[in-house]
Amino acid sequence: MLKHYKSKLIIAGCDEAGRGCLSGPVVAAAVILPKKFKNKILNDSKVLSEKKRELLRPIIEKEAIAWAVGIVSPSEIDEINILNASFLAMHRAIEGLNTKAELLLIDGNRFNTYPEIPHECIIKGDGKYLSIAAASVLAKTYRDDIMKELDTKFPAYNWKQNKGYPTKQHRKAIVEFGANNHHRKSFQLLPTQLVLNI
Numbered sequence: 001m002l003k004h005y006k007s008k009l010i011i012a013g014c015d016e017a018g019r020g021c022l023s024g025p026v027v028a029a030a031v032i033l034p035k036k037f038k039n040k041i042l043n044d045s046k047v048l049s050e051k052k053r054e055l056l057r058p059i060i061e062k063e064a065i066a067w068a069v070g071i072v073s074p075s076e077i078d079e080i081n082i083l084n085a086s087f088l089a090m091h092r093a094i095e096g097l098n099t100k101a102e103l104l105l106i107d108g109n110r111f112n113t114y115p116e117i118p119h120e121c122i123i124k125g126d127g128k129y130l131s132i133a134a135a136s137v138l139a140k141t142y143r144d145d146i147m148k149e150l151d152t153k154f155p156a157y158n159w160k161q162n163k164g165y166p167t168k169q170h171r172k173a174i175v176e177f178g179a180n181n182h183h184r185k186s187f188q189l190l191p192t193q194l195v196l197n198i
Contacts, residue, residue: 001128002042004035005105012066012101013131014090017045017139019082021164022174023157023183024069024147026045026082028089029138030097030104032065033131036144045136050144057141060134067134068096069142087112093135107132150182 004009018029039059041052048056061067064069070092077085094104094114096155104111104119107126111119122128126136144163151160157173164182174189183189 002128002133004033004037005103005129005131007103009060009102010065011097011103011105011131012094012097013107013125013129013133013135014093015045015126015132015136015139016086016089017136017143019086020062020166021143021184022170022187022189023074023159023164023179024076024143024150025073026085026089027072027084027139027143027146028093029067029135029142030070030090030093030101031060031067031131031134031138032097032099032101032192033060034063034065037063038131039130042130042133042137044124045140047127048137052128055143056134060137064134066097066099067138068093068098069138070094070096071142071146074182076182077184081186082184083110084112090114105129105132106134107136117172120197146177154180154182158188 005176012030012032014030018026068091072085072089104117106119106121109121109123125132147159147163156177162170179189
């Protein structure tokens with residue numbers, strides 16, 4: 001059972017989705033939950049089924065004091081690297097909150113300080129605290145929606161299924177059709193042995 005972080009401060013949980021993908025943006029969310037918020041299903045988005053994530057999203061959006069999503073494009077990822085892009089996506093989400101947080105709970109072990117708001121990094125935080133888990137669900141569902149939308153324009157890569165992750169089938173499509181402007185050019189899109197065979 002996930003819990004609230006013990007503090008009298010206004011807390012925003014932050015998490016991102018899509019760091020390990022070959023294509024699409026990295027998406028982050030920031031969520032401020034009421035201290036009395038409870039939900040038995042809510043957990044780290046990675047352990048939830050797509051159905052449960054879809055079920056939770058409107059509940060989080062309705063019951064949160066504030067929530068926002070931040071997006072960083074593939075070209076920005078190529079420019080500043082994926083780690084900085086993840087931090088930037090979180091900064092954009094924090095910036096979008098209509099209630100100012102007094103403490104940021106960041107999923108992971110590193111973060112670029114956000115101006116004037118202290119933060120705490122929590123490894124596997126999305127499996128410990130409700131606000132980070134809520135952010136992980138929003139980040140994941142918003143990113144999945146973007147990938148499904150892109151799939152309608154570029155069906156060859158099967159993004160509605162793989163969401164841009166490096167599956168065998170996704171890499172096969174890159175060999176066959178090449179990369180497009182939604183792919184992250186700074187990533188190794190193909191294993192070295194495949195690159196040599198092209």
